[in-house]
Each structure stands twice: as C-alpha cells, then as structure tokens.
Amino acid sequence: MNSKLYGNLIFELSHEGRRGYSLPKNEFGRYDIPDELRRREDAALPECDEMTVVRHYTNHSGNNFGVNNGFYPLGSCTMKYNPLINEEIAAMPEFACLHPLQPASTCRGAIKAYDGLQKALSEISGLERFTLNPFAGAHGELTGLMIIRSYHISRGDTKRTKVIVPDSAHGTNPASAAVCGLDVVEVKSTADGIVDVEDLKGLLDDTVAAMMMTNPNTLGLFEQNIPEIAGMVHECGALMYYDGANLNPMLGACRPGDMGFDVMHINLHKTFSTPHGGGGPGDGPVGVRKGLEQFLPSDNFVCDATSSDKHTVDSDIFVGAYHGNFAVILRAYAYILTLGRENIKRVGPLAVLNANYIKESLKDVYELPIDAPCMHEFVFDGLRDKSTGVTTMDVAKRLLDYGYHAPTIYFPLLFHESLMIEPAENESKETIDGFIAVMRKIAEESVACPEEVKSAPHGTPIGRVDDVLAAKHPVVTYKVLKSEKA
Numbered sequence: 001m002n003s004k005l006y007g008n009l010i011f012e013l014s015h016e017g018r019r020g021y022s023l024p025k026n027e028f029g030r031y032d033i034p035d036e037l038r039r040r041e042d043a044a045l046p047e048c049d050e051m052t053v054v055r056h057y058t059n060h061s062g063n064n065f066g067v068n069n070g071f072y073p074l075g076s077c078t079m080k081y082n083p084l085i086n087e088e089i090a091a092m093p094e095f096a097c098l099h100p101l102q103p104a105s106t107c108r109g110a111i112k113a114y115d116g117l118q119k120a121l122s123e124i125s126g127l128e129r130f131t132l133n134p135f136a137g138a139h140g141e142l143t144g145l146m147i148i149r150s151y152h153i154s155r156g157d158t159k160r161t162k163v164i165v166p167d168s169a170h171g172t173n174p175a176s177a178a179v180c181g182l183d184v185v186e187v188k189s190t191a192d193g194i195v196d197v198e199d200l201k202g203l204l205d206d207t208v209a210a211m212m213m214t215n216p217n218t219l220g221l222f223e224q225n226i227p228e229i230a231g232m233v234h235e236c237g238a239l240m241y242y243d244g245a246n247l248n249p250m251l252g253a254c255r256p257g258d259m260g261f262d263v264m265h266i267n268l269h270k271t272f273s274t275p276h277g278g279g280g281p282g283d284g285p286v287g288v289r290k291g292l293e294q295f296l297p298s299d300n301f302v303c304d305a306t307s308s309d310k311h312t313v314d315s316d317i318f319v320g321a322y323h324g325n326f327a328v329i330l331r332a333y334a335y336i337l338t339l340g341r342e343n344i345k346r347v348g349p350l351a352v353l354n355a356n357y358i359k360e361s362l363k364d365v366y367e368l369p370i371d372a373p374c375m376h377e378f379v380f381d382g383l384r385d386k387s388t389g390v391t392t393m394d395v396a397k398r399l400l401d402y403g404y405h406a407p408t409i410y411f412p413l414l415f416h417e418s419l420m421i422e423p424a425e426n427e428s429k430e431t432i433d434g435f436i437a438v439m440r441k442i443a444e445e446s447v448a449c450p451e452e453v454k455s456a457p458h459g460t461p462i463g464r465v466d467d468v469l470a471a472k473h474p475v476v477t478y479k480v481l482k483s484e485k486a
C-alpha cells in the first residue's frame with residue numbers, strides 16, 4: 001500500500017471544511033445543550049470526503065493478517081480455520097437481534113441451539129453439564145475454581161486454600177487461582193516435560209483445593225500419568241481441574257471426564273473456531289462432573305426447548321450477566337454440527353499428524369529440547385546453530401517477510417528461545433511443506449547472511465520495533481497539530 005497516497009492516519013488526510021456526509025433538514029426545532037455540558041473547543045475530528053475515508057480503511061484492512069490470509073501457526077492459541085458459514089449463522093437477525101430478557105417462548109430456536117451446544121460439549125468432554133456463561137478461557141478457569149471452592153465450603157472443608165499448578169502452565173492458571181483468593185503452589189516438570197509425580201506427592205495434603213492440569217500440556221506433550229495423578233489428588237480430598245485450551249488434539253481420541261477430571265473449561269474460540277486474533281471474542285464454557293451441577297453459576301439456565309420457562313440453578317456464583325457470548329456459542333455449535341459426529345473424531349488425529357510432520361521435518365536445523373512424539377503443537381528452543389547469534393525473535397520477524405504469521409515465541413518459559421508451533425488440522429500438505437521450506441531457508445540465511453535475518457522484517461509496513469519502548473511507552477493517541485488541521 002502506498003501510505004503517502006492513502007495516509008497512515010486518517011488525520012493526515014484531513015482538510016478543514018471537507019465533509020463526507022450531509023444531514024437531513026432539522027424538523028425538530030432547536031434544543032440548546034446546557035452550557036456546562038458543551039465542549040470548550042471543537043473536537044479534533046478528521047475532516048475528509050467519503051472516498052478518502054473508504055480508501056483509507058480499505059487499504060489499511062489489507063495490512064491485517066488472519067487465518068484467511070495465510071498460515072498462522074501460533075502455538076497455544078489454536079488459530080484454526082473459521083468457516084464462513086459460522087459467521088453467516090452468527091449474524092442471522094433471528095439470533096443477532098435477540099434481547100437477553102425477551103420471553104423464552106419467543107426465542108425457542110436460540111434456546112435450542114444453546115441447549116444443543118451444552119449437550120454436545122458434555123458428550124465431547126465426558127462431563128455432566130456445562131455453563132456457557134464465562135467469556136474466555138481465563139474467565140472459565142476463575143469460574144471453575146469458584147465452583148471448586150463452593151464445593152469444599154459446602155462440605156465445611158474450609159481449610160483448602162491451595163491450588164497446585166504445573167510449572168509449565170499457562171500464566172492464566174496461577175492468575176485465576178490468585179483472583180479466586182487461593183494460594184498457588186507450583187509442581188515441577190520432569191526432564192521429559194510432564195508433571196513430576198514424585199514432586200506432586202510431597203505437595204498433597206488436606207489444604208489442597210484443586211490440581212489444575214492442561215492436557216496435552218503447554219509443551220504439546222500428552223500427560224501420561226493422569227489416572228495416577230487424579231487418584232492421588234482425589235485421595236487427598238481435592239478436585240481435578242482441566243484447562244481445556246488444548247482440547248483440539250483430544251477430539252475423537254479421549255475425554256477429560258473419563259480421565260478423572262471433575263471440572264473443566266473449553267475455549268470455544270480455540271477448539272471450536274471463532275476468529276480471535278487480538279484478544280477476542282471468546283467464550284469459556286465450564287463443565288462439571290455429576291454431583292457438582294448445583295455449584296454452576298446461577299444464571300446458567302438449564303434449557304428445555306419444549307418448555308417456555310428458563311429454569312435456573314440455585315447457586316451463589318455469578319460470573320456474567322445473561323448467557324455468555326452468544327455469537328461465539330453459535331459459531332461453535334455450527335462448527336460441531338458441520339463436522340458431525342464422525343468427522344469431529346478426525347480433528348485430533350489430523351492436528352497431531354500435522355504438528356509431528358513439521359517437527360520431524362525441521363528438527364535437524366532447529367533445536368528440539370524434548371524429542372518425543374508431540375500432540376497438536378511442539379516447542380523448538382531456537383536454531384540449533386547458536387553461533388550465528390540469530391534468535392527466535394529474529395526467525396519470527398523474518399517469517400513475516402515470507403508471508404507467514406510467526407509462531408508463539410518465548411513461551412513456554414521453560415526454555416530460553418522457545419518457538420512454539422501449532423499448525424491445526426485444516427492445513428493442506430502443500431501449505432505445511434511451504435512453511436517447512438521457509439523455516440529451512442531462514443536457517444540457511446542465518447548462516448549465510450545473519451544481518452538480513454537480524455534486521456527483519458524488511459517487507460512489512462513497519463520494520464523492527466523496539467519491543468521495550470513499544471510496551472513501556474506506547475503512543476496510542478495522535479496529537480493534532482494546528483498546522484496539520486489547516
């Protein structure tokens with residue numbers, strides 16, 4: 001895009017007195033705004049003609065990168081294909097124009113979809129009942145921990161204030177526990193990257209409320225000792241919480257409920273497709289095993305499409321008004337129904353195959369700290385050849401020059417140069433081969449012309465930014481200078 005022609009900021013295209021609209025003639029008379037409510041000065045708004053505005057935003061939209069533009073192997077985020085039919089369904093006025101307080105008898109279809117998703121999630125996860133209320137994975141974690149706390153309190157077991165979290169856990173796990181007023185206790189990982197059962201043994205006592213686990217964990221490794229861990233945790237009276245952010249590779253292979261988990265969340269925007277770049281939108285349904293239903297948030301109406309009433313569960317947990325992020329709920333349900341019972345079973349195996357194929361194709365040039373079969377994602381610890389000084393950051397930036405979104409970098413924290421790759425199940429072999437070829441090319445460049453890689457990206461509208469400055473002193477407002485307005 002030629003930024004001189006179309007401008008980086010709409011303000012730079014402003015000309016005093018230019019208008020892109022006209023208002024109809026005032027037929028209502030004049031009602032003065034009280035003096036104390038008036039601006040002292042005119043708002044500094046850009047003044048542009050309509051075509052300039054349309055071109056400015058249309059051209060800028062071309063700078064967006066999403067799953068629909070290219071390969072987006074962002075580990076831990078499951079950036080999978082979001083079929084357009086989901087968008088069409090979520091945008092249907094019959095759904096989009098509903099009011100959350102309108103009588104149930106007037107929105108039977110919506111209630112049926114809501115109910116259908118709850119049942120589908122129960123079947124997929126092996127848990128008894130879901131609330132669709134929480135708005136994100138992290139929100140689901142908080143909800144789940146509140147449920148667990150209510151469960152212990154209901155039994156008069158009030159000294160359980162600790163939550164055990166693996167050292168490989170996503171940062172939201174300890175954060176949610178802390179927000180819930182619980183104390184975080186870290187359990188170590190073994191050299192193979194899974195929870196250290198011996199270390200766990202020493203942490204379990206009657207002050208533990210729950211153990212949080214992600215499976216496959218954030219290294220993309222299947223936690224093989226879950227039955228043993230669940231046995232130990234239940235033995236000491238605590239509950240098992242499953243962080244379902246990595247449910248994708250499990251689809252069709254196994255169910256958290258069958259492994260001994262009591263409470264879990266699912267990130268609908270990850271496993272069941274919703275475009276969620278830039279932090280949203282999301283939904284984090286929470287499921288519980290049989291016997292814990294009464295602790296679900298009270299706004300969780302148990303839908304019965306044949307009745308006109310919404311029945312509410314009696315609980316004192318409140319995590320959000322109304323019924324969750326309904327458009328995300330619809331997309332997830334559409335995704336599940338589109339795949340159907342048979343095809344949903346192929347999601348997990350395909351995601352796992354794609355990740356292992358990339359891992360095996362690149363491990364001779366990128367350092368693979370844990371050389372084991374992975375699930376849907378895996379972690380490299382930078383390039384194997386450390387002598388070039390080319391870092392994971394440089395590789396990530398260079399990928400942008402080749403039209404690929406960077407993988408997740410510097411997470412998980414267990415390695416210094418983490419480069420976490422997750423291809424998802426819908427990518428073709430050609431796409432994946434193209435990515436592998438570029439990753440190999442960057443490895444070659446880092447020997448032949450390291451400066452080229454270290455100063456990347458070269459072809460993007462903005463080059464290498466100073467991360468620290470951008471984070472500590474972000475400039476997110478634009479000062480309109482008088483001279484520019486003229």
Ligand SMILES: *Cc1c(COP(=O)(O)O)cnc(C)c1O
Binds near residue numbers: 136172246267284
């Ligand atoms: C994404 C993620 C979360 C947090 O989910 P949000 O929907 O982003 O709040 C928690 N745990 C893991 C392992 C994740 O990948």
